[in-house]
Every structure is written in structure tokens, then in C-alpha cells.
Amino acid sequence: MSKLHLVFGGRVSDPRTLDFADLKSIDIVGVFPDYASAEKAWRGAAQRTVDDAEMKYVVVHLHRLLEPDLLKSAS
Numbered sequence: 001m002s003k004l005h006l007v008f009g010g011r012v013s014d015p016r017t018l019d020f021a022d023l024k025s026i027d028i029v030g031v032f033p034d035y036a037s038a039e040k041a042w043r044g045a046a047q048r049t050v051d052d053a054e055m056k057y058v059v060v061h062l063h064r065l066l067e068p069d070l071l072k073s074a075s
Contacts, residue, residue, distance in 0.1 A: 002063070005038035006031050009045055009057030018058065031062065 007029035013021045020026060029045050032038035038059045049055035 002033045003035065004031055004033065004062040004066070005035055006060040006062050007038050007041045007045065007057065008060070009049070009055060011054050012056045013054075015053050015056065018056070020056075021054075027057075029057070035059070035061075
């Protein structure tokens with residue numbers, strides 16, 4: 001299975017949190033097959049909004065959500 005990663009972002013109510021203010025306006029950048037390509041997409045999106053402190057982009061490790069038992073057995 002590919003190690004899928006989701007990159008998305010949006011306006012947060014507090015820049016120190018991941019409390020997205022309006023879920024309807026979430027910007028889904030895409031799903032990527034590896035962390036390197038997800039990080040490149042994240043950097044591009046984050047840099048486009050660098051002057052807006054209330055915008056935040058994140059990388060979500062979808063593969064960890066899809067197969068959580070693999071994390072337990074790797075520990």
C-alpha cells in the first residue's frame with residue numbers, strides 16, 4: 001500500500017491551533033503517494049499565504065489512519 005498523504009488548509013480561529021474556522025472553505029491541495037511530494041505541495045500552498053497569519057496548511061498521514069494496527073506492531 002502506498003503511504004498516502006493529504007495536504008489541506010484553511011483559515012484557523014487561532015494560529016496556534018488546528019481549529020479551522022470554516023470547514024466549508026477548506027482548501028484541499030491534494031492526495032500524494034509519498035511524504036516528499038506532499039511536503040512540496042504543502043510548502044507551495046503555505047508560501048502563497050505566508051502573509052496571512054490565520055491561514056494554515058497541514059500534511060495528514062492518511063496511511064496511518066487507514067491502517068492504525070501497523071503503527072502498533074512497529075512499536
